[in-house]
Amino acid sequence: MWPVVWTAVRTYAPYVTFPVAFVVGAVGYHLEWFVRGTPKMKEETSILELREERKLQEQVGTDGTQVLSLKEKLEFTPRAALNRNRPEKS
Template sequence: MWPLFWMAARTYGPYVTFPVAFVVGAVGYHLEWFIRGTPKPREVKSILELREDRKLEEQEGMDSTQVLSLKEKLEFTPRAALNRNRPEKS
């Protein structure tokens, strides 16, 4: 009799255990929120919104009319890594 019981438990165990675990988990989840109370909705900003806010705060004190010209920007750009071993053209 015991071998038949163990064979049935091994065969049908997942079909019985999953619904039981699901019910226990759902009851525990709702019980926890009942004890804690309802969560307060909070404003969650995305990463892009936080970045835009930070950039706007950085630009508040700066004068937006004073920018580097394109020629000044090009002087400080490093040479490409692939052109380092080639002789420069005169």
């Protein structure tokens, strides 16, 4: 009789273990929730949101229409990187 029982348990093991694991997981989840209590987490801001806020605070007192032209920005780049293939200015 025992070999028949073990063969049946081995054959139908996935059908038996999944519901048991589901019940154990659900009970453990609710038990942990009960022990810890209701979560009192505040909504955290992401790093991108903090960066955007910081950049907005930096721009509060500046005039957004006064920007450097591309030619002026190129003067601050290293000569070895961008001016390698350019003809020299006269």
